Amino acid sequence: MFKQYCPYQLQNYFEKHSKSVFTFVYPFIQITFNEFTGDRFMRSEAYSAIENYLDSSSSMQAKRLKADVVKNSTRSLVLSMDDFEEVTDEFQGVKLRWASGKHISKTQPFSFYPVTDERMYYTLTFHKRHRNLILGTYLSHVLKEGDAIKVKNRQRKLYTNGGSYWRHVVFEHPASFETIAMEADKKKEIMDDLITFSQAEEFYARIGRAWKRGYLLYGPPGTGKSTMIAAMANLLNYDIYDLELTSVKDNTELRKLLIETSSRSIIVIEDIDCSLDLTGQRKKKNEEQGRGDEKDPKLKLPKEETGGKQSQVTLSGLLNFIDGLWSACKGERLVVFTTNFFEKLDPALIRKGRMDKHIELSYCSFEAFKVLAKNYLRIETHHLYAKIQELLGETKMTPAEVAEHLMPKTLPGDSKVCLEGLIAGLEKAKEDARLKAEEEAREKGSSPEENAKEQGIENGLCDNGNTELKCKEKE
Ligand SMILES: Nc1ncnc2c1ncn2[C@@H]1O[C@H](COP(=O)(O)OP(=O)(O)OP(=O)(O)O)[C@@H](O)[C@H]1O
Numbered sequence: 001m002f003k004q005y006c007p008y009q010l011q012n013y014f015e016k017h018s019k020s021v022f023t024f025v026y027p028f029i030q031i032t033f034n035e036f037t038g039d040r041f042m043r044s045e046a047y048s049a050i051e052n053y054l055d056s057s058s059s060m061q062a063k064r065l066k067a068d069v070v071k072n073s074t075r076s077l078v079l080s081m082d083d084f085e086e087v088t089d090e091f092q093g094v095k096l097r098w099a100s101g102k103h104i105s106k107t108q109p110f111s112f113y114p115v116t117d118e119r120m121y122y123t124l125t126f127h128k129r130h131r132n133l134i135l136g137t138y139l140s141h142v143l144k145e146g147d148a149i150k151v152k153n154r155q156r157k158l159y160t161n162g163g164s165y166w167r168h169v170v171f172e173h174p175a176s177f178e179t180i181a182m183e184a185d186k187k188k189e190i191m192d193d194l195i196t197f198s199q200a201e202e203f204y205a206r207i208g209r210a211w212k213r214g215y216l217l218y219g220p221p222g223t224g225k226s227t228m229i230a231a232m233a234n235l236l237n238y239d240i241y242d243l244e245l246t247s248v249k250d251n252t253e254l255r256k257l258l259i260e261t262s263s264r265s266i267i268v269i270e271d272i273d274c275s276l277d278l279t280g281q282r283k284k285k286n287e288e289q290g291r292g293d294e295k296d297p298k299l300k301l302p303k304e305e306t307g308g309k310q311s312q313v314t315l316s317g318l319l320n321f322i323d324g325l326w327s328a329c330k331g332e333r334l335v336v337f338t339t340n341f342f343e344k345l346d347p348a349l350i351r352k353g354r355m356d357k358h359i360e361l362s363y364c365s366f367e368a369f370k371v372l373a374k375n376y377l378r379i380e381t382h383h384l385y386a387k388i389q390e391l392l393g394e395t396k397m398t399p400a401e402v403a404e405h406l407m408p409k410t411l412p413g414d415s416k417v418c419l420e421g422l423i424a425g426l427e428k429a430k431e432d433a434r435l436k437a438e439e440e441a442r443e444k445g446s447s448p449e450e451n452a453k454e455q456g457i458e459n460g461l462c463d464n465g466n467t468e469l470k471c472k473e474k475e
């Protein structure tokens with residue numbers, strides 16, 4: 001009626017003044033965050049951060065929610081607030097209101113197929129006396145939290161290379177630093193190192209270096225190298241790229257694979273000494289050429305693994321990529337090498353700067369055992385601990401073996417049975433080690449003739465009574 005009967009000029013005049021009167025009396029400030037700003041195809045970063053931020057609180061408050069299934073292995077439901085719904089938030093004692101809404105407009109009105117265009121938005125309403133707090137601290141808090149939630153909810157992936165491309169599965173390894181058995185201070189040092197690295201974007205930018213860090217994990221099989229990599233990925237929320245060097249054809253392919261890795265990821269090269277005969281090749285080349293060319297050996301792979309062809313991946317290629325390639329790529333990356341034989345590795349590969357941190361994972365100490373017992377048996381102490389401590393001091397057993405003994409064999413999980421099993425296992429390992437040491441000592445102490453005879457025994461030449469006895473002994 002107002003629009004119909006009121007003259008146009010008066011309408012304008014009235015609207016203008018009613019607005020200023022309204023703003024004068026209305027004590028609240030409203031900010032609108034549109035889903036799309038400027039270019040229709042670019043979703044506003046602020047909008048998606050706010051969306052993530054609100055999703056965490058809206059499922060508790062809002063009465064109408066939208067549900068969506070996140071496509072991952074667990075197919076979990078994600079709830080977010082429905083259109084035209086409202087939730088409240090509190091920040092430093094200040095109450096604020098968030099509302100969701102949408103503009104609906106028909107675009108292309110002259111087209112045969114008019115499309116309805118929906119543009120979502122959020123409105124934030126707060127009292128004008130809190131303007132400074134909200135515009136400054138609160139909004140940056142919302143954006144930061146929203147981004148953090150996004151990173152947390154990100155489905156992480158485990159990539160493996162098949163030829164020149166990556167294939168992935170969802171990465172859901174339960175390992176964490178709490179469950180890793182190792183000395184507490186060493187564990188803390190590694191965790192601090194990782195966390196410091198992950199937050200050091202500005203530092204790396206300032207010193208002009210690529211945001212990457214190299215770790216070398218070494219130790220006997222079953223000491224938790226692979227487990228630690230999974231724990232690292234879980235701690236930092238990174239993807240894992242498990243690079244199988246034996247199936248990389250040449251340096252070009254390696255470069256392609258490495259460039260395709262995303263930021264916030266760990267590139268893992270397991271058993272570096274086995275996957276490429278790094279040292280062997282170098283020595284061979286040095287012998288052939290009679291000079292110490294440290295950096296450019298061609299890495300020949302076992303022939304059966306490359307289908308009869310030799311891989312053209314070179315050590316210098318690998319090192320150069322790791323050193324320089326990512327300087328041009330945004331984001332942080334960890335490179336983790338593992339090996340069972342630290343001393344076999346090429347010094348060029350492990351010198352500082354390439355592998356920044358060397359971590360030795362070794363046989364199970366008593367402290368490490370206590371972590372395992374706490375995880376597996378849920379006990380902190382037991383009267384058998386003293387015996388176990390003594391035995392662990394005298395013999396070497398990997399955490400994997402200790403863990404195997406601590407695995408409950410019966411359903412109610414009798415911890416005493418497990419601990420006794422472990423003691424028996426440790427005593428057997430100690431006895432085996434003693435016998436082996438004795439045998440070695442005997443071999444060393446025996447005369448060259450005897451040695452030769454023993455060699456004969458080993459080769460099955462038990463032809464006289466005397467040596468037959470030794471055969472039996474050996475058996
Ligand atoms: N330090 C540890 N803490 C907790 N569990 C461990 C530890 N070390 C080994 N384990 C257990 O033993 C199993 C084997 O360990 P893992 O595969 O990590 O060993 P690894 O060092 O990678 O061996 P390899 O050199 O043969 O690859 C794991 O499943 C894990 O449960």
Ligand SMILES: [Mg+2]
Pocket residue numbers: 225226227270
């Ligand atoms: Mg392993």
